[in-house]
Amino acid sequence: MSYCREKIIVKAMNGNDDILSPYLSRVDNADGRFITAKLSPFSKLIQSTILKEAFDKPSAYERNRHILDTSTMLYKLLPKKLTHMFFCFDDDINIKAKACADYCRRIAIDPKAIEFIRLHDNLPINGDVLISEGVPVNGNVPVNEFPTVDPEPNRTITETSSGSGLANPEFNRAITETSSGSDLANPEFDRVITETISGIDLANSEFDRVITEISSGIDLANSEFDRVTTETISGIDLANPEFNRAITEISSGSDLANPEFARVITEISSGIDLANSEFDRVTTETISVIGLANPEFNRVIPETSSGSDLANPALNLTIPETSPEINRVDSVRSIGEMPTDKQKVAYEYLSRYVATFNILPVKPSKTGKLSGCIKRYADNRWWLRKFRKLITQANEKAAIHLNFVNSKRQVYASNITTKNRIAQRLRNDELMSSSFIINELGQRYSLKDVSDLNVSNPKIRKDELICRARGFENLAKEEGHEALFITITCPSKYHRAFSKSGAPNPKWQGLMPDEANGYLNHQWQKTRAEFNRQNISPYGFRVVEPQHDGTPHWHMLFFIEGEKLEDMQSIIRQYALEVDGDEKGALDNRCDFKKIDPAKGSTTGYILKYIVKNIDGEGLGEDKFGNDSLLVAQRIDAWASCWCIRQFQQIGGASVSVWRELRRIRTKLFKTDKENQISVLEQARFAADNSDWQGYTTVMGGISTKLKDRPIKLHYELNIDEETGECYQSYYDGELISKVKGLWFAGKTIVTRLYQWRIEKA
Numbered sequence: 001m002s003y004c005r006e007k008i009i010v011k012a013m014n015g016n017d018d019i020l021s022p023y024l025s026r027v028d029n030a031d032g033r034f035i036t037a038k039l040s041p042f043s044k045l046i047q048s049t050i051l052k053e054a055f056d057k058p059s060a061y062e063r064n065r066h067i068l069d070t071s072t073m074l075y076k077l078l079p080k081k082l083t084h085m086f087f088c089f090d091d092d093i094n095i096k097a098k099a100c101a102d103y104c105r106r107i108a109i110d111p112k113a114i115e116f117i118r119l120h121d122n123l124p125i126n127g128d129v130l131i132s133e134g135v136p137v138n139g140n141v142p143v144n145e146f147p148t149v150d151p152e153p154n155r156t157i158t159e160t161s162s163g164s165g166l167a168n169p170e171f172n173r174a175i176t177e178t179s180s181g182s183d184l185a186n187p188e189f190d191r192v193i194t195e196t197i198s199g200i201d202l203a204n205s206e207f208d209r210v211i212t213e214i215s216s217g218i219d220l221a222n223s224e225f226d227r228v229t230t231e232t233i234s235g236i237d238l239a240n241p242e243f244n245r246a247i248t249e250i251s252s253g254s255d256l257a258n259p260e261f262a263r264v265i266t267e268i269s270s271g272i273d274l275a276n277s278e279f280d281r282v283t284t285e286t287i288s289v290i291g292l293a294n295p296e297f298n299r300v301i302p303e304t305s306s307g308s309d310l311a312n313p314a315l316n317l318t319i320p321e322t323s324p325e326i327n328r329v330d331s332v333r334s335i336g337e338m339p340t341d342k343q344k345v346a347y348e349y350l351s352r353y354v355a356t357f358n359i360l361p362v363k364p365s366k367t368g369k370l371s372g373c374i375k376r377y378a379d380n381r382w383w384l385r386k387f388r389k390l391i392t393q394a395n396e397k398a399a400i401h402l403n404f405v406n407s408k409r410q411v412y413a414s415n416i417t418t419k420n421r422i423a424q425r426l427r428n429d430e431l432m433s434s435s436f437i438i439n440e441l442g443q444r445y446s447l448k449d450v451s452d453l454n455v456s457n458p459k460i461r462k463d464e465l466i467c468r469a470r471g472f473e474n475l476a477k478e479e480g481h482e483a484l485f486i487t488i489t490c491p492s493k494y495h496r497a498f499s500k501s502g503a504p505n506p507k508w509q510g511l512m513p514d515e516a517n518g519y520l521n522h523q524w525q526k527t528r529a530e531f532n533r534q535n536i537s538p539y540g541f542r543v544v545e546p547q548h549d550g551t552p553h554w555h556m557l558f559f560i561e562g563e564k565l566e567d568m569q570s571i572i573r574q575y576a577l578e579v580d581g582d583e584k585g586a587l588d589n590r591c592d593f594k595k596i597d598p599a600k601g602s603t604t605g606y607i608l609k610y611i612v613k614n615i616d617g618e619g620l621g622e623d624k625f626g627n628d629s630l631l632v633a634q635r636i637d638a639w640a641s642c643w644c645i646r647q648f649q650q651i652g653g654a655s656v657s658v659w660r661e662l663r664r665i666r667t668k669l670f671k672t673d674k675e676n677q678i679s680v681l682e683q684a685r686f687a688a689d690n691s692d693w694q695g696y697t698t699v700m701g702g703i704s705t706k707l708k709d710r711p712i713k714l715h716y717e718l719n720i721d722e723e724t725g726e727c728y729q730s731y732y733d734g735e736l737i738s739k740v741k742g743l744w745f746a747g748k749t750i751v752t753r754l755y756q757w758r759i760e761k762a
Contacts (some may be wrong), residue, residue, distance in 0.1 A: 407497075
């Protein structure tokens with residue numbers, strides 16, 4: 001596309017853009033093209049935010065610097081292969097996950113591909129599994145060192161910039177010949193030829209360099225000159241059949257480890273307009289050093305999505321096409337039957353591929369087999385989970401960096417994260433409504449009906465938490481213990497914005513909510529260790545909720561013996577102020593204690609508001625920023641889901657899982673009243689069935705009893721198909737699956753799950 005045509009199209013596009021056009025009218029053409037190139041991929045909200053801040057700068061340099069820095073920062077939140085998926089829909093994530101899983105599956109099940117990788121790929125993964133020593137991974141990874149060829153025999157014809165004698169017929173074709181390092185005996189590969197395009201005015205300054213000089217003595221097999229990329233020349237109309245060959249450029253000192261350069265030479269068939277994104281890559285040819293002489297390896301797996309580089313991200317190797325006839329079931333079976341050495345080769349190659357998406361590769365372990373790792377890579381569900389988390393958190397990080405998330409704009413979580421979470425919950429409800437479980441007696445229920453009967457239902461979850469908190473309160477009254485309500489917040493460097501004004505906090509260091517919660521967890525681990533050393537055993541609940549800008553803080557309701565209250569308070573304060581404890585306002589705001597007087601009200605009432613606010617918000621009215629509590633609950637749910645934060649945790653006390661299993665038993669366990677009165681099991685069942693958490697905790701040994709010493713425990717059994725007698729195995733690793741079948745008490749098993757259920761679609 002010519003420069004003039006490009007300029008006209010950009011002007012027409014920007015003229016229809018109600019966000020960019022008012023700002024572009026205030027700058028010259030060069031700045032307009034710069035702003036358009038940097039901001040056009042983003043949503044209108046992001047564009048307007050960046051432009052408003054940029055045009056408030058005092059100079060054009062600072063304005064452009066702000067646009068460049070902000071756009072660069074946003075693109076760093078996702079790997080290059082996924083930058084086009086910023087603020088995308090879930091369907092797009094699904095398509096990408098399936099494409100990656102299909103690629104991994106085809107590599108893993110094709111013996112030719114694995115043999116090809118084995119011959120050409122000898123890099124380590126994660127620094128612990130090595131095929132060849134001394135080669136680093138995932139970051140400036142050098143190419144395999146091929147045997148050095150004497151540079152003297154190599155001969156090249158080099159071409160200089162325009163004006164250096166191109167009129168001379170001696171230079172009317174740019175030919176790069178190598179005498180060693182290529183298969184010169186083969187007439188098909190006897191020259192690496194780069195042809196110029198007829199009709200190009202090389203004297204024109206825009207075309208002053210068409211073909212990069214190749215230093216004499218270069219061996220293309222040498223790792224120092226291992227990158228070949230494709231250069232398009234501005235002003236050339238590649239749609240014209242006259243210009244049907246692209247120009248290749250060989251640049252010295254590049255690094256094939258960079259996935260950006262994993263395609264070697266791109267050849268465009270005649271008549272294709274390279275400006276069209278649909279034809280951004282048509283076919284890929286490999287160079288002679290990786291085995292073009294072998295006809296079995298002269299094609300690569302076609303690539304569907306732009307920028308997803310399906311070649312080896314570390315070695316620039318290309319993989320032979322695999323057979324499309326192999327289905328998924330056969331592929332999973334063939335992965336498990338693959339020899340160990342081939343599994344190792346496939347695992348290491350695919351782990352490097354996974355790492356190019358900034359996803360941590362799966363590591364084999366005692367329970368996780370090598371074949372299980374490969375099966376995960378070949379499963380689109382695994383990719384979907386990883387991509388959803390990666391992209392969702394990148395979107396939220398972008399919103400926090402741009403200061404969207406604060407009390408004056410989008411409180412607790414960004415709008416896009418909240419909308420995506422609501423859409424996800426609606427999809428889940430629809431799926432559960434259309435799926436049914438059926439047992440051997442023919443009883444059939446929808447998954448939605450079953451979900452509404454357990455703690456997946458927000459109302460039941462809320463009622464159970466309140467019941468347990470009330471039980472602890474009653475137990476504390478009976479034991480004569482004191483109650484303390486504690487609030488702990490993070491240092492200033494974790495907070496993005498001020499709560500009153502919503503203005504950016506200058507002390508913020510770019511730390512995200514998951515990092516802030518990690519800090520609180522780390523300090524709590526130190527606190528618990530000190531509690532153990534001083535024999536302090538508080539019990540109660542912890543609630544994690546976001547502040548207005550998404551930074552988490554903790555509310556804790558603890559019960560403790562009166563004589564240990566001051567010591568507990570001192571320890572909590574010590575570790576809450578351990579980091580930046582001398583900053584302004586730390587003593588007043590970072591750690592707050594409220595001793596609860598039972599005469600003034602219920603202890604559970606102090607934590608009730610936070611439980612309701614973080615579940616459904618029903619009956620609370622508005623929060624302190626004037627937002628409706630029902631909408632606030634949706635935003636908090638989206639926040640917790642995005643950052644994978646556990647909102648509620650019980651501290652001390654008996655197991656809630658045993659409590660739930662006991663509630664499944666609706667009849668007395670023994671026939672006579674005497675047996676029922678004596679039996680600890682029946683007493684625990686009766687307390688659980690009557691929602692008496694205090695009585696249940698007492699029967700289970702009280703507050704301070706360790707889990708291993710409690711009288712009733714969960715009972716696990718192998719999951720067996722009663723029709724065939726087969727043991728169910730895990731999908732990925734083939735491990736035997738154990739599941740809860742009931743309770744264990746006094747050497748006996750009490751079965752609470754009597755039926756086997758299977759899922760079927762409507």
